[in-house]
Amino acid sequence: MKTIALIVICLFLSIGQAQAGLIQWDAFNAGDGLAVKDESTGLVWLDLTQTAGKHYDAVSSLYSGWELASYSVVEELLITAFSTINIIGSLGEKNKFEQECSNTSVCFDNAENWQGLFGSISGVNRSYQQYSYGLYLDHEDVLRMGGVFKNGSGSANLYGTEFNVGYSLDYETKYANGDFTYFGFYLIKSEPVFSAQPKLLPINDASAPTTSFFFLSLSGLLIFLKRNVKAKRSNKK
Known part of the structure; x- marks a missing residue:
């Protein structure tokens, strides 16, 4: 026995x-589906759409109970979600952490699932382009980005950890010019308030x-x- x-x-x-x-979760009200829970860590992530276009100085106090995620947990999330990404190019090249995904590929399905959970913003002039980007500070306090871009032509790009573009340089000017319209921030909370119907991300x-x-x-x-x-x-x- x-x-x-x-x-x-x-x-x-x-x-x-x-x-x-990763499963769909609720952020503010039952059934809103504006968050994602990582069952492996217990962390709840706010949809990137909720912080898109916000200024870095204001985003940490934007929603009560939510805080900017540290680079370690963000990069753990990105490594897990984008584990199939191919590293291309030489060290220091802009496209080092970028992969073209056709709509018949596994990584394209991964991009769609990511946007289904973390949300996406349609392009202003090209509504068929969908953005799901998140900013975070790396270990050197440089603003980095991780996320997904999906095109209407059936292709997508996945961006993994330490994508080789530093967005801290001349941030105020870029922000004033509207360069961060499609960029959200990775906000987390450790205690979920509501539990929505799970939507698994393969x-x-x-x-x-x-x-x-x-x-x-x-x-x-x-x-x-x-x-x-x-x-x-x-x-x-």
């Missing part, structure tokens, strides 16, 4: 790991075992072990 109990515990732990991911391998599979396996295993126990008892008699 101890063996059976141990197997049951292991299977339940496996179920939790298989289901962990970050890496979408073929992870399902809960039903685990329970079916568990049922079969328990039946098998029970029969073995009965057989051993019969043999002893």
Whole structure:
């Protein structure tokens, strides 16, 4: 029986790991779906649309209970979400962390899922272009960006950690010129207020075992072990 109990515990732990991911969450009111919860860390991320075009000095106090995320947690999120990104170009080149994704590729699906969760802003003159960018301060206090751009022609770009553009340089002038219209900020809170219906983001391998599979396996295993126990008892008699 101890063996059976141990197997049951292991299977339940496996179920939790298989289901962990990014799910749609609520930010301000029940059902608004304006946040994303990371089940692996417990952090709740505000949709990038809610801070798009805001000034860096004002964004941290924009919403009560929300704060600017540190570079370590932002980069952990980006590494997880954009794990399939190809690093191209030489060190220091602008496109080092950029990948062209066609609408028949896995990374394009990843871009769509990201925008479905974190929100997107349509281009002013080209509504078919969708932006889902977030700014954060890196370990050297340089403003970096991570996120997704999707074009109506069926292509997308994914931007990962330490994308090689520093947005701190001449920030005020750029802001005044409207250069950050499509840029939000990564705001987080550690305690969720509402729980919305989960919407899973298939970050890496979408073929992870399902809960039903685990329970079916568990049922079969328990039946098998029970029969073995009965057989051993019969043999002893």
